[in-house]
Amino acid sequence: MTELKHYFAPTSLDQAVECLKDGDVTILAGGTDLTPQSQAGRIKIKHTLMNIRHIPQLSGITLEGTEIRIGALATITEIMEHPLVKEHLPVLIEACDHFASDQIRNAGTIGGNICNASPAGDTLIPLLVLDACVELASMPESKIYRHCMPLSTFFVGPGKTRKSLCELVTCVRIPLPAPGHVARFYKLGTRPALDISTISIGVGGTLKQGILSNARVAFGAVAPTPTRASQTEQALEGQRLDAATIDKVAAVARDEVKPIDDVRATAWYRKEMIHNITKRILSHVAQA
Amino acid sequence: MNVAEKKARIIEPETLIGKRIQKMDAPEKASGKTRYIHDINLSGQLYGKILRSGRIHALIKSIDTSAARALPGVHVVITAADIPDQRPIGVAKDHFPLKVGRVRSQRDEIAAVAAESEEIAEAALKLIKVEYEDLPVISNPEDAIKPGAALIHPEPHGADGTHLHLKQGMSIAHKGKPDNIAMRFDYVHGDVIQGEAESDVVIEDTFKLHYVTHCCMGVSGMIAEFDASGNLLMYSNTQVPFLHKREFAEYLNMDPARIRIIQPPIGGGFGSKLDIYPFEVICLYLARAAKRPVKMLFTREEEFLASPTRQPVLLTLRSGCKKDGTLTFRQVHTLHDNGAYTSWGATTPFVMMQTFSSLYRVPHCDYHTAAVYTNNPYAGSFRGYGNLQATFAIEQHMDMLAEKIGMDPLEFRLKNAQDAGETTGQGMSFKSCGFKDCLNTAAQRSDYSRKVKENTANRSKPGNIKRGIGMASMLHVGGGAKIYPSDGCGTILKLDDFANVTLITGASEIGQGSETVLSQLVCEELGLPISAITVVNNDTAITPWDVGVHASRTTFIAGNSAIGAAKKAKTKILAVAAKKYEAAESDLDLRGGFVIKAASGEVVVELSKLLRNLHFQDKAELVMTTFYYEPPSVHQDKGFKGDVSAAYAWGTQVVEVEVDTDTGQVRMTRVTGAHDVGRVLNRLGIEGQIEGGVIMGQGYALTEDLMIENGVMKNPNFRDYKLVTAPEIPEMDISFIESMDGEGPQGAKGVGEAPSICIAAATANAIANATGVRMFELPFTPEKVYRALHGQTPKLYWKPWRAE
């Protein structure tokens, strides 16, 4: 049982960041991580439980200049069904399509997925591949202060991010992919639905005449955080995706990751899968 | 009288048998209206919670409950010290509900609280202080039988002089056990040495079967209340109300006549409610001490931690055959991990040895099991009762032997399959037997023989997806199982003045659809529509005696009992009608709610009218009958021989898979099943039963794995314990072989457990067909399969061992 001392449901961003000032606040979005974690005693609800679901500034999916802005409260279902995402960010849909179940997708938000900072968080891998930035808001004095941070530097460990206790994630911003951009996501688990990733892989880049540039590779569930794989990206950068390159890159990927043994798989198997699936994805990209 | 009125009304013959009849509890369940035990609350009720050990193997040095007792809202706190008359429970009486002196597994019960709310009860548990002294943990059954292994149940009066509050008694719980062998089974027919000498081919392999658990949607629970006169009313999910009532009486030292058990609808059983567990007895202690009703419900985590499991087994099988495909012998040694206490899991050899001795004709068979104590969770009964484990080994060996002698695996099986009329080495006599029909039907409908060859040829072709097909068959009791001196069931039947019938049966409904099938059988006999029946089946104060839901027995045993009562009612009705309408009884029949002329279907009188006449006549009479059915089966002798069931069920299942050799993922694409069920009674019900069983078998084969490391359960939750979900469920093609059993109700045999039995074995054969790699250890998770495909699985071998 979780005892609540104080519950607050702000209706504006101002109220929310003001409330966050003293830092003794637990933020509630969809609650699909928070509820099981607090019930299992793994996290303690702080003095105030703040439900952010009534803050209009945190929702919506829009095109702002050359960026797509996805509000922190956008649910997995909303993302999957949104025309902007369908048109420009199909790799994000691929990840959402392997995310939990309908019930959880209807409640779980992208902001929650990001702030929960699980190494196996499924939207995080495509977001890394898409060079997404997180927008954070706080109220240092009496005015809202916002700043953006690349997602690739946001995570510091399982459940840990560089967001301070006084900050709220308001949205993620994703640059519109350049023409010729390709990206793929693959999630491996024991079963096709309702599973935590044993490993996940995202690959992206711009493909012109068979050559991949601006290569992005991200791995899930093989490190304390979802990570970009810089050595693998380097091995891939500017290369023609022929069989020899693909073999080489897959081997680099396997050697680059340092996974652990847990209830889902051993480190050995994870490395093997990083190799085999990287190879599989690159072959698909090459054929695209 | 005009002409139209005079024209006789004809009722055409109709039958309910084999029809698709909606389960009677379906509308309530589908609309969320069913009141499970979780929904029942009694006024004045307290909430019970149990403090569990958390340690795996330790001496209890002290328990301090003072702070918990002092918490406002707490009514009762008990430990073993508060119940000096505790009696041991379980199949071997080696288990005190509240632990005395020592804990032997993670789930062990230390103390319990009854409080005004669940929250207060939980808070109170946190205030209980226990001091332990850890002992070495035995988590591997092979270690438990090593010479000098620490004892799990040593004599309780230890040298340390701990005061143990034990009354004198003769049980293992009182006196201890000088070794770690909880139970052993040794069976033989023929002479395996001779059998081996006659063999052209001999193979030996070790198989390892893992822990899984029932995962009932409804977690375990119970409500207990003592009335002012000291009578006990229990709301319980037991599958065995009458035998358990007697046991509960023993544990409480009270007269069984003063115990009444009501069984609310149950959220899943599958064998898990066949034994009495500590929480039930503890709930009774709490209610007795509190003098208030006490409700106890498990959390999901507790359900994982403290429910029984399927029996894990290490098994070495040696089999042989001749070049012509005749089986020669089978030698089996198993090591059963009994866990810390003995429940029904230890007795799974009763079923396992039947499969080894009698599924196929085997002239020589030698079988040995030792169930050994460890500090692991303990195994109970679970749909299939050891047969999944035995079939996993046997049916892989059938494929492997066939391959060795170069015979088609189907032909090899057909050559050794039993026929009707045979009596096996173990004394089982097959009056009806559709085994060969099952084999042929499943093979034909899945195009088995062609696909086996095609898949084998495709193995070396490029591509990471390999297709495979595999077959397995099963034999299981289908006419009850005489494990107690009786295997009977009673029925009371009453007809009212509207010709509505109330069926009062001892058979419990645990979701399997028994009340619907029993209703069909009664209505069929009495010529009534299914809407004319009410079933009463959940109150020991009303229902007649029965030995419980297990061994796929209910349709067969309770069905025959219900038919018996209905026949008596029919005889009485026809006698009354014959007298009143001056006809011979044999010329009359019941149909569509009327008494009719049997030959023409011509209406004689409306049944309700006849019954009202009967009630209002001078010498008023009621139509109320009773019947008790005892099947013509026998108790096994000391050598485990005898015709233990009145009928036997057969089945063959063919599994098709796609193995991804890059990842080790196995997708089950199709299951083709053929089941000898005697006769289909409720087609909708039996299809559901088969589909559910297949999925349970699929989980056992591919995804479910209760991970225990050094006695600690690593995944007591649905995130990491992976049940099969909807997208993975294969296509199914199910055929029924109707062998019309002579003893069965309308020819039917039991089928409850059958569909889950073959899936793991057939999947192993399918993976071997797809990849050429044999797997001897379940479950076939992606990593396990991938390792096996890449030569990363050391060959499993357990040297056969038997207790002295």
Ligand SMILES: Cc1cc2nc3c(=O)[nH]c(=O)nc-3n(C[C@H](O)[C@H](O)[C@H](O)COP(=O)(O)OP(=O)(O)OC[C@H]3O[C@@H](n4cnc5c(N)ncnc54)[C@H](O)[C@@H]3O)c2cc1C
């Ligand atoms: C059955 C089940 C299956 C699941 N399957 C998957 C899966 O397949 N893949 C996957 O990735 N995840 C899965 N999850 C995890 C979870 O659903 C996701 O992480 C989801 O995106 C969390 O979003 P939420 O809105 O529910 O977060 P919440 O639970 O409300 O919050 C999560 C954390 O983030 C913080 N937080 C939330 N929003 C903000 C914000 N805007 N600013 C600052 N902090 C914030 C909260 O304080 C909390 O610490 C599953 C969960 C369940 C219960």
